[in-house]
Amino acid sequence: MTEIGGSRRIMRGACACAVVCALVALCALPAGARGALDEATRAAAERQLLALLGLPRRPPPAAPAPVPRALRVLYDARGAMPAPAANTARSYHHAPSRLDDRFPHEHRFRLYFNVTGVPGDEVARGADLTFHRAAGGAVAQRLLLYDVVRPGRRGRSDPILRLLDSVPLRPGDDVVRADAIGAARRWLAEPQENHGLLVRVIEQNENGTDARQPHVRVRRRADESEEEWRALQPLLLVYTEDERARAARERGETLLTRSKRAARRGHRNHRRKEAREICQRRPLFVDFADVGWSDWIVAPHGYDAYYCQGDCPFPLADHLNGTNHAIVQTLVNSVNPAAVPKACCVPTQLSSISMLYMDEVNNVVLKNYQDMMVMGCGCR
Ligand SMILES: *[C@@H]1O[C@H](CO)[C@@H](O)[C@H](O)[C@H]1NC(C)=O
Ligand SMILES: *[C@@H]1O[C@H](CO)[C@@H](O)[C@H](O)[C@H]1NC(C)=O
Ligand SMILES: *[C@@H]1O[C@H](CO)[C@@H](O)[C@H](O)[C@H]1NC(C)=O
Numbered sequence: 001m002t003e004i005g006g007s008r009r010i011m012r013g014a015c016a017c018a019v020v021c022a023l024v025a026l027c028a029l030p031a032g033a034r035g036a037l038d039e040a041t042r043a044a045a046e047r048q049l050l051a052l053l054g055l056p057r058r059p060p061p062a063a064p065a066p067v068p069r070a071l072r073v074l075y076d077a078r079g080a081m082p083a084p085a086a087n088t089a090r091s092y093h094h095a096p097s098r099l100d101d102r103f104p105h106e107h108r109f110r111l112y113f114n115v116t117g118v119p120g121d122e123v124a125r126g127a128d129l130t131f132h133r134a135a136g137g138a139v140a141q142r143l144l145l146y147d148v149v150r151p152g153r154r155g156r157s158d159p160i161l162r163l164l165d166s167v168p169l170r171p172g173d174d175v176v177r178a179d180a181i182g183a184a185r186r187w188l189a190e191p192q193e194n195h196g197l198l199v200r201v202i203e204q205n206e207n208g209t210d211a212r213q214p215h216v217r218v219r220r221r222a223d224e225s226e227e228e229w230r231a232l233q234p235l236l237l238v239y240t241e242d243e244r245a246r247a248a249r250e251r252g253e254t255l256l257t258r259s260k261r262a263a264r265r266g267h268r269n270h271r272r273k274e275a276r277e278i279c280q281r282r283p284l285f286v287d288f289a290d291v292g293w294s295d296w297i298v299a300p301h302g303y304d305a306y307y308c309q310g311d312c313p314f315p316l317a318d319h320l321n322g323t324n325h326a327i328v329q330t331l332v333n334s335v336n337p338a339a340v341p342k343a344c345c346v347p348t349q350l351s352s353i354s355m356l357y358m359d360e361v362n363n364v365v366l367k368n369y370q371d372m373m374v375m376g377c378g379c380r
Contacts, residue, residue, distance in 0.1 A: 079354030083126025279345035312379035321378025
């Protein structure tokens with residue numbers, strides 16, 4: 001079954017163009033020829049790319065929000081996600097509102113994260129809420145994180161809370177992490193039922209009384225600037241898997257295994273053609289500044305996409321990564337060129353890249369995009 005899905009995918013990529021071609025249409029033209037690309041083609045290419053990024057439209061240019069340190073660390077780790085199967089990490093800060101006034105104390109605080117912008121095809125695979133420990137937090141305490149399933153009504157009903165995580169706060173800890181996946185999953189499924197999270201801190205004594213000593217930072221101090229507070233305030237990272245990544249995972253087949261299987265023995269005594277004419281990978285650097293996208297793609301500035309080009313001559317050599325079918329097609333072509341064309345030089349192995357960008361409401365997103373960079377070419 002997977003064999004059929006896999007080969008169909010290769011066929012689609014065969015002589016038609018894939019994602020990278022949209023980028024090429026946008027920016028691979030020499031500087032002088034750029035004006036030659038008409039507006040309609042350019043708009044079509046941009047639409048195709050935005051669809052790939054899962055964005056309904058180009059995010060409006062905004063003052064770039066600082067990239068949270070935790071996201072930068074993930075990006076530097078080449079997008080290695082801490083949650084299995086996730087290919088996207090979205091970052092959120094508490095959205096302040098008048099409701100905050102109902103929580104005047106530090107030991108009991110409500111945090112609200114507006115995750116309404118997450119596209120409908122994304123499924124939550126993990127959610128980490130990070131707190132910074134307040135200076136002077138010296139006694140053993142415990143942080144309790146609850147999902148507010150139903151808010152309370154003053155004097156009428158108590159809120160319905162579900163305990164998500166219980167984390168010991170040890171003297172000396174700088175950063176405290178709590179697991180909020182239970183809530184994130186619920187919010188994505190029923191966005192109107194997002195009533196925030198309740199953070200409670202208690203002393204680690206036999207009675208579990210409300211914390212009186214400093215513990216974690218939940219609100220800005222009067223003497224703190226917005227920038228200082230940004231770096232210290234609670235940060236929610238939601239790890240999701242989008243439809244594209246899920247489909248690829250469920251096919252259970254990577255391009256690597258496909259190309260290994262395809263690399264069957266070919267003919268050994270092939271005629272030598274000039275190397276540059278033969279099917280091979282060629283350099284192509286896509287610069288996001290050329291496309292005018294550097295205002296919302298934070299990193300990288302561009303990337304090596306590469307492309308495949310060249311001849312697939314008879315007899316097909318081993319290193320041209322031909323399928324049995326490509327070998328047969330090349331053979332028939334050599335006998336009767338009018339009957340069938342030669343095999344095509346196409347990507348047979350692709351790898352992913354990570355991108356940091358701003359979504360429409362200026363939240364920073366880290367996403368791993370599959371099949372963006374050519375690793376190997378072959379005749380198919
Ligand atoms: C959440 O953000 C959206 C914009 O993305 C906005 O329309 C909506 O009002 C926000 N919801 C709350 C409760 O702040
Ligand atoms: C715990 O509660 C008991 C009875 O309510 C009280 O006698 C005791 O002093 C309390 N202990 C602490 C550490 O607060
Ligand atoms: C064939 O595939 C291998 C592994 O993917 C790659 O190293 C090699 O460069 C490919 N051949 C060509 C002609 O690109």
